[in-house]
Amino acid sequence: MLKTLPDDTILQTQGLTKEFLGFAAVSNVNLQVKRGSIHALIGPNGAGKTTVFNLLTKFIQPTQGHIQFNGIDITRESSVQVARRGMVRSFQISATFGHLTALENVRVALQRKRGDSFNFWSSVRRLDALNDRAMALLEEVDLRSFADTVAIEMPYGRKRALEIATTLALDPELMLLDEPTQGMGHEDVGRVVELIRKVSANRTILMVEHNLSVVESLCDTLTVLQRGSVLAEGNYATVSKDPRVLEAYVGVEA
Template identity: 65%
Template sequence: MTEAAILSARGLTKEFKGFVAVNNVDLDVRRGSIHALIGPNGAGKTTCFNLLTKFLQPTSGAITYNGRDITGLSSADIARLGLVRSFQISAVFPNLTVLENVRIALQRRRGDSYDFWRSETVLREYDDEARSHIADVGLTAFTDERAGELSYGRKRALEIATTLALNPEMLLLDEPMAGMTQEDVERISALIRRIATNRTILMVEHNLSVVANLSDHITVLARGEVLAQGDYATVSKDPKVIDAYIGAGHG
């Protein structure tokens, strides 16, 4: 692991019944950076992301976080260490308000069970902190709205607020801009830049303009292997990267 890396992988490999989806990937995510994992369809991005977030176990290789080997740990274990994943499909309780959704995340962080029947007085202890997270993602005006009635982009913002309530040191975002309007993309991009000021972010993202605008460092995968690494100016000019995207039907 390099000295500045918070999350590292060495020789990360995943086979599915003889098919090698991720092959001998080495990766270092620098502390305090926004690191993007990109590549054409079928490149192995999602599998690699699932390995790093421990939703899959690698066939071989090792993953370290803050200098600790987390290869054998579960996703719940690494979340407790401060490595938290936000999901591609918005994961909120649609019939609860924005405030109630964030409050549940705060209960979880503090080790309380999901006690929906707890007294309102007890639950109000979480309100100030919940409102602070809601303000951080620009949803103050929607605090008392049901989550199910929010626009898609605002649901994603709420999801990030519930993730922030877990107080992660590192946030892993799975295609945060998928299915968004341009207005939502701009709003969530600004949000990611803001929350990255005091934490590390690793994201899988298809939108290359978002990657160009947000990322400090990029790892490009193709056919399960690392094709190129560096900043956007470097990787976007790499002939191997251009060939991989054009060959896969992507501009």
């Protein structure tokens, strides 16, 4: 029987399990994400983090368990239905078009929100009506000066910011960010950390992140996975001192 969500909880899983040919990639995961928080899923490689994200965003269906979003059971809904409810994964919708400008990329995302993203024959006037909102979103992620830059020519860190802008175009209530700082240099990491902090002001963020200094700086709650199961949960100060977590991270950058 599904539990009633507390008012401060936006997302909850109960007994979430995914098996592949008898192998449990995710096993009995009970996750509770508080509204307005930044919550991290961490753990060594192969811990099941990406599989949990795939289950939440309905790329795959669970073998067992339930997922509730805003008090609604979304366990058997499609990825499109879940996105329309306001839970959006950064790479799911926001993959950029390399040969479009930053402004055009955000405008495409806004068309999708409006429901006519595939009407490429729309009049210039109809498309230009989206420009003010597109520029506002670029401003929000500090990309206004890149508005006319083709995405393929943008620095890597700026491309990640553009992906966040296109995700914001869908007006998500819960953003799922999968390794937002992966492959970045120190300067870009700092810029993206500040960007995530900025865009979290009016929404909830659930993120997978390997960089523990990023997690320490940003996140209110950490859920540590190991071999598909929850190993520990709490704030960074508590989790980082847990002997089980330290053991799980042997050989992993801490």
